[in-house]
Amino acid sequence: MAIQWPLVLFSLLAGAGGAMLAFAGLSQLLGGSRTVRRRAVWCALALFVIGGLCSVAHLASPLNAISAVTNLLSFSGISIELMLLGASFIAGAAYLVLTREEGRDGAVRVVAVLAVIFGVAIGFFCGHGYVIDAQPTWGTETLPLAYLGTSLALGAFAYALVAAATKTPADKAASAEELGGKLWPAVLVCAVVDAVGILAYGLFLGLDAVAAQGVLFWGGAVACGVVGVLACAIAGMTALAAKAPAALAVAGVACAAIGGVALRMLMWACATGYLNLFSHGIPSVMLNL
Numbered sequence: 001m002a003i004q005w006p007l008v009l010f011s012l013l014a015g016a017g018g019a020m021l022a023f024a025g026l027s028q029l030l031g032g033s034r035t036v037r038r039r040a041v042w043c044a045l046a047l048f049v050i051g052g053l054c055s056v057a058h059l060a061s062p063l064n065a066i067s068a069v070t071n072l073l074s075f076s077g078i079s080i081e082l083m084l085l086g087a088s089f090i091a092g093a094a095y096l097v098l099t100r101e102e103g104r105d106g107a108v109r110v111v112a113v114l115a116v117i118f119g120v121a122i123g124f125f126c127g128h129g130y131v132i133d134a135q136p137t138w139g140t141e142t143l144p145l146a147y148l149g150t151s152l153a154l155g156a157f158a159y160a161l162v163a164a165a166t167k168t169p170a171d172k173a174a175s176a177e178e179l180g181g182k183l184w185p186a187v188l189v190c191a192v193v194d195a196v197g198i199l200a201y202g203l204f205l206g207l208d209a210v211a212a213q214g215v216l217f218w219g220g221a222v223a224c225g226v227v228g229v230l231a232c233a234i235a236g237m238t239a240l241a242a243k244a245p246a247a248l249a250v251a252g253v254a255c256a257a258i259g260g261v262a263l264r265m266l267m268w269a270c271a272t273g274y275l276n277l278f279s280h281g282i283p284s285v286m287l288n289l
Contacts, residue, residue, distance in 0.1 A: 001271040008264040010055040011147060012154065012257070014085055015123035017047030019155020019190070020162075021092050022119030023179070028095075028112035030180040036163045038099060041092045043162060044119075044155075048089045055081075081129055084122040091115045123151030130267070137209070137270045142200040149197030150260035152190035153229050157252030160187055160236070164245035173245045184236035187252070191233035194256070195226045198263055209270050216266045225259015228252075 021044040024037040091114045098104045098111060127147025130138045160183060163175035179186050198221050202210050210217040232252035235241070240248055 001268055003265050003268040006054045006057045008261060008268075010051045011126040011264060012151065012260045013047045013051035013054065014081075014088075015126050015147060015151025016154040016158060016260075017044040017051065018084075018088050018119035018122035019152045020044040020047070020119070020159050021088055021155075022116045023156060023159040023186070024092075024095070025112040025115035025119065026179055026186065028108060029116075030182065032178040032180070032183075033163070033166060033168070033174040034099065036159075036166045036174050036178060038096060039166065040159050040162045041095050043158065045089060045092045045096075048085060048092070052085060078129060080125050081122070084118055084125055088115075088118040088122050091118050119155075120148070120152070123155075124148040126151070135271055137205060137272065138267065140201070140204045142197065142204050143267065145193075146197035146201040146263055149190070149194035150225060150256065150263050153194035153225075153233075154253065154256040154260055156187040156190040157229075157232065157249050157256050160184070161246065161249035161253060164249050173242075175245045175249075176242065184233070184241050187236055188233040191229045194229055194259070198222065198225050198259065201263070201267075205266075205270055210266075213266055213269050216262050216269060220262025221259055221266060224255045225262060228255030229259060231255075 020040045024040045024044070027033070027037050027040075091111055095108065095111045095115060098108050124144050124147065127144035128141075131141065131143055133139050159178075160175055163178045163183060164173045166174040168174050168177065175183050202217055202221065229252060232248055232255060236245075236248055236252075
């Protein structure tokens with residue numbers, strides 16, 4: 001089946017934006033830099049908008065997006081994605097508004113909790129909408145787990161990059177203070193979820209299927225999405241996190257992005273194609289075949 005690039009980009013960008021939003025929420029709850037959080041939330045909102053535009057580009061007409069919005073209560077895969085995208089955007093925007101001034105700690109903490117919930121959920125449900133029995137290679141809960149893991153890894157390293165680019169008053173990277181000093185352990189957790197999700201989906205597909213897509217699976221998903229991501233996250237637990245946090249975060253973003261795209265390409269490449277029933281079925285009936 002042809003790879004649907006707008007959906008590939010939408011799910012990865014929106015999921016990564018959700019992960020950045022969740023990290024900002026955790027930073028608010030556990031401790032960190034207000035500047036880093038606000039910059040990360042701005043980045044998350046940008047990813048939501050770009051991802052949403054990619055999703056609209058997949059529709060035959062942009063007007064079809066209105067139909068999707070009017071059917072939100074159907075709780076289909078698309079409607080849940082749209083609801084979480086909207087909820088995540090609202091949570092991010094509310095955080096930016098509430099943190100413009102001091103003295104709103106209670107409301108900010110509530111929004112931070114919602115940001116964590118919505119931010120993680122959107123990464124999972126962007127993949128869960130594809131779990132259908134009509135596609136044997138999609139009918140598994142390992143698929144949304146893989147979507148979640150790749151989104152978390154990309155968003156985690158992106159958040160680490162924002163933190164590394166933000167200086168403290170002591171002219172040091174703010175990443176050492178983020179999440180109460182536990183930024184890189186949190187990144188490692190996301191990398192592990194990423195690795196588990198990708199490998200679990202690969203095992204579900206089977207060796208024959210992944211062998212047929214060797215470059216995508218072994219090169220993109222495993223080498224970059226698993227080995228590369230884990231290596232960068234583990235390196236973040238060493239002295240490299242203090243010496244070169246930006247370079248480490250950039251390498252992690254690159255590996256996570258390649259792995260996330262490869263995983264989604266693999267999903268489409270291994271899908272079973274559909275017959276055009278109108279063009280094939282109707283002539284068959286007319287010709288009594």
